[in-house]
Amino acid sequence: MKSVTSKGKQSTRDLILHALKASAQCNIEVLADEADVSPVTVRHHLNSLQAEGLIEVESVRRKVGRPYYVYSLSEKGNELFPQKYFSLTNRLLEELKDRLPPETVNEIFISLVERIMEERAGEFEGLPFEERLNYVINLLGKEGFLARWEKMADGRYQIIEYSCPYISMGQQHNEVCTLDKQLMISVLGTAVEQQSCMLHGDDCCQFTLPLRPADIQINS
Numbered sequence: 001m002k003s004v005t006s007k008g009k010q011s012t013r014d015l016i017l018h019a020l021k022a023s024a025q026c027n028i029e030v031l032a033d034e035a036d037v038s039p040v041t042v043r044h045h046l047n048s049l050q051a052e053g054l055i056e057v058e059s060v061r062r063k064v065g066r067p068y069y070v071y072s073l074s075e076k077g078n079e080l081f082p083q084k085y086f087s088l089t090n091r092l093l094e095e096l097k098d099r100l101p102p103e104t105v106n107e108i109f110i111s112l113v114e115r116i117m118e119e120r121a122g123e124f125e126g127l128p129f130e131e132r133l134n135y136v137i138n139l140l141g142k143e144g145f146l147a148r149w150e151k152m153a154d155g156r157y158q159i160i161e162y163s164c165p166y167i168s169m170g171q172q173h174n175e176v177c178t179l180d181k182q183l184m185i186s187v188l189g190t191a192v193e194q195q196s197c198m199l200h201g202d203d204c205c206q207f208t209l210p211l212r213p214a215d216i217q218i219n220s
Helices: 012-022 028-035 039-051 086-099 102-119 129-142 174-188
Strands: 055-060 068-073 146-151 157-163 193-196 205-209
Touching (some): 012 039, 012 068, 028 068, 129 174, 174 205
8 A cells, every 4th residue: 555645745755765664675666656756766766875875775586587676774764764762852851951051052052063073073174165065965964864955046055954853853942953054054164044944834944055155265
């Protein structure tokens, strides 16, 4: 039975990920049916997802005929979806906020970003701007965000997040919403303006970089 999804609001990539989450294993034909696209399109997305380490593939042998492949979410892929530890994390944050002033709670989240940056020191500082954008998209992916960047007609850049691992948590603790933006600022070395947010009912979180690359001073 086909699962019920809101296809109009989800990208093909998301539909594939959700189909793999709903079933232990899926072949290309099932995924094409779930996403309502051709098997060729599904293969393209599966190759990208496999390159990102989000899915695993297994060859299944038949008694007659050639083997076929089935796909499933990897451990990293499963982390894109809300987990059972949400309730515990929510309670811990509530306790933290009850015991500490708001300024201290915000400092803790800033320190978390600083810790992530310390772990990645030397990996991005000398990169050209667009390579930094690739780096930040990859970093966001490691933190559970599905995102991409694009260059706009006026020469500015924007980052679009179309899946957030903290959306359920952020509805009660909006402090967690600062994590992704602070990561962008730390890697790109420029201000970042947010135009839309999924917590406010938008389809995606969209960020614009107000400075053109030629105006940005990058320390090598």
